[in-house]
Amino acid sequence: MDGEIERKLNEAGYRLLNKDNEIESLILNILKTKNTRYLKSIPFLIYKYNPNMEDIFKKTKEKNLFANILHKTKEIFHGLNINIKIPKIDYKNENLNYNEFKEEFELQLKNENKPGLLIDKQKIYAERNLEMWLSYMFTKKEKQIIKDIMNDKQLSKTDYEYYSRKTKKKLNSIINLQDFSKTIYAKKPVYTKS
Numbered sequence: 001m002d003g004e005i006e007r008k009l010n011e012a013g014y015r016l017l018n019k020d021n022e023i024e025s026l027i028l029n030i031l032k033t034k035n036t037r038y039l040k041s042i043p044f045l046i047y048k049y050n051p052n053m054e055d056i057f058k059k060t061k062e063k064n065l066f067a068n069i070l071h072k073t074k075e076i077f078h079g080l081n082i083n084i085k086i087p088k089i090d091y092k093n094e095n096l097n098y099n100e101f102k103e104e105f106e107l108q109l110k111n112e113n114k115p116g117l118l119i120d121k122q123k124i125y126a127e128r129n130l131e132m133w134l135s136y137m138f139t140k141k142e143k144q145i146i147k148d149i150m151n152d153k154q155l156s157k158t159d160y161e162y163y164s165r166k167t168k169k170k171l172n173s174i175i176n177l178q179d180f181s182k183t184i185y186a187k188k189p190v191y192t193k194s
Contacts, residue, residue: 005029005038023051024059031062039065039096040104043073046084047105048112053087067091072101080106137174142167 008026027045030038046053053070060066067089074086075098134143145163148155155163 005033023049024056027051027056028060031060031066034062034065036096036100039069040101041108042069043076043101043105044108046073046086047077047082047109050084057087057089063089064091065094068094068096069101072096072098076102076105137170138167142170 005026023045027042030042033039045051057063057066057070068091070086070089071091074088076082077084077086079102131143134146138146141162145155145159145167148159149163
């Protein structure tokens with residue numbers, strides 16, 4: 001069961017699950033484990049999906065544990081000005097570290113916003129590098145034809161003939177000269193001092 005929960009949390013990064021009953025089921029399974037590492041994910045799951053907490057409370061055998069986590073979640077949300085209503089349920093205090101729950105929540109919240117930016121930056125850098133390398137070998141017209149082919153666009157007859165006559169030959173040369181290029185590039189040129 002632990003492997004299943006961990007797989008779902010990793011896949012989701014706490015974010016891919018979207019059906020209420022799946023989230024409720026996941027939270028119920030996490031509560032059954034009583035594993036603090038998993039329990040710390042519950043406030044973020046509540047933040048992300050706002051499941052029906054009363055239903056979860058009714059279904060779980062770990063009522064006091066869940067009530068404690070809801071109390072910690074309410075404190076975290078209050079401190080961060082997050083407006084999600086958490087039901088007030090009486091509980092006996094369990095030994096759960098508020099700071100650990102808060103740090104985990106803040107980490108997941110930070111990660112939630114970061115990956116998109118990182119992926120966007122990587123795409124921009126990759127596109128910029130591709131443009132630079134293509135510019136070394138191809139004319140502006142050839143680059144446009146290559147992009148049209150990559151995007152599955154139909155070429156005009158003129159562009160097709162231009163591609164067949166020049167661009168395709170350059171691409172073929174690039175493919176066939178890879179090993180040779182790597183060998184030459186690895187060698188250090190020697191020059192005579194005059």
